[in-house]
Amino acid sequence: MSQLDPQLIASMTEWRRHLHRYPECGFEVEQTADFIADKLASFGIEVVRNIGNTGLVGILRGGDGEASIGLRADMDALHIHEQNSFEHRSCHDGKMHACGHDGHSAMLLGAAAQLAESRDFNGTVYFIFQPDEEHGKGAQAMIDDGLFERFQIDAVYGLHNLPGLPEGTFTVRPGSLMASESSFEIEINGIGGHAAMPHMGVDPIVVGSQVVLALQTLVSRNLSAIHETAVVSATEFVTNGTVNVIPSQVVIKGDCRCFTEATLAKLEQRMEAIVAGICAAAGAQYRFEFINTFYPTVNSATETEQAIHAAQQVLGADNVNGSCDPFTISEDFSSMLRVKPGCYGLLGNGVDSVGGCALHNPNYDFNDRILPLGAAYWIQLVRNQLA
Numbered sequence: 001m002s003q004l005d006p007q008l009i010a011s012m013t014e015w016r017r018h019l020h021r022y023p024e025c026g027f028e029v030e031q032t033a034d035f036i037a038d039k040l041a042s043f044g045i046e047v048v049r050n051i052g053n054t055g056l057v058g059i060l061r062g063g064d065g066e067a068s069i070g071l072r073a074d075m076d077a078l079h080i081h082e083q084n085s086f087e088h089r090s091c092h093d094g095k096m097h098a099c100g101h102d103g104h105s106a107m108l109l110g111a112a113a114q115l116a117e118s119r120d121f122n123g124t125v126y127f128i129f130q131p132d133e134e135h136g137k138g139a140q141a142m143i144d145d146g147l148f149e150r151f152q153i154d155a156v157y158g159l160h161n162l163p164g165l166p167e168g169t170f171t172v173r174p175g176s177l178m179a180s181e182s183s184f185e186i187e188i189n190g191i192g193g194h195a196a197m198p199h200m201g202v203d204p205i206v207v208g209s210q211v212v213l214a215l216q217t218l219v220s221r222n223l224s225a226i227h228e229t230a231v232v233s234a235t236e237f238v239t240n241g242t243v244n245v246i247p248s249q250v251v252i253k254g255d256c257r258c259f260t261e262a263t264l265a266k267l268e269q270r271m272e273a274i275v276a277g278i279c280a281a282a283g284a285q286y287r288f289e290f291i292n293t294f295y296p297t298v299n300s301a302t303e304t305e306q307a308i309h310a311a312q313q314v315l316g317a318d319n320v321n322g323s324c325d326p327f328t329i330s331e332d333f334s335s336m337l338r339v340k341p342g343c344y345g346l347l348g349n350g351v352d353s354v355g356g357c358a359l360h361n362p363n364y365d366f367n368d369r370i371l372p373l374g375a376a377y378w379i380q381l382v383r384n385q386l387a
């Protein structure tokens, strides 16, 4: 279990509650980044600011080893009106740390403080604090700004709390841990007209209905029942018609989730083929847009073994599940895992009233009791990887 100094645990709790009180969203996390940069500097850690807009990296060297590791936390909050009444509730109306990124930042700061003091590792630790995880843009912005060119990072690791998973437990799996998230928009243009004389036009409602039904065959007839899991949901169907008018246009919107980039590419390609084929048969025109927001989160095998090993050392073997089921939620750490080997793991936030409330809920709060566990996991991972 954790052997962190009680004073450090008290400081982490204080930092976490400070961040919870002053949530910031998206890339606009200036005060949060200032707070984190000041803390890192006070531990004697070199800080590089403004990578990917408001992202920052702390650099800590121990010994003269060449090996390196990147540990990543997210800093952004959500546009939610907090309904908690405790003393550290949000002071920024309409913004709230409802996903626990305040806790993720505090845990990584705690690990940084401890490692800066002990320096009992051989190599370089990069503490990566990113903005805008919730919209899936922050990790890519840091990568585009040279995160992995400016810093020689061998592997990257991420950690998220999970309500409903008991406090003191850790869950992970090699390969696909979390799903992609994509949206699509299909605009079908026909020829509208009088509802009594449909033969005079091209009815986009009939065409659009065929498209919606045919989309159901993507999962059932284009993907392997064994190897390719996906969800395709049409969620909006909007026309410009009225009771006695056949519309000229239908817009269909929806959402896709899957677990590999190969499946993602196949979904996009087959979806457009369905739209093009049905519209061609009916004599309608179309516009098709497929927007990928989050890639699937895919853990590499070796780094996942390292994560499991470190978690077992800190939490006990019985409290670590190294082969959990995949999750249909998404995470933009996936963008970093497309560039570097690494592992994203989930730390139980608890099942009781303290940590059991769902993520993105107005009554959520990060469970401070897991701060030392997350920090100890980071420290153990560094000691193992940079031995």
Ligand SMILES: [Zn+2]
Binding pocket: 098, 099, 134, 359, 360
């Ligand atoms: Zn979230």
Ligand SMILES: [Zn+2]
Binding pocket: 099, 100, 101, 133, 160
């Ligand atoms: Zn989150």
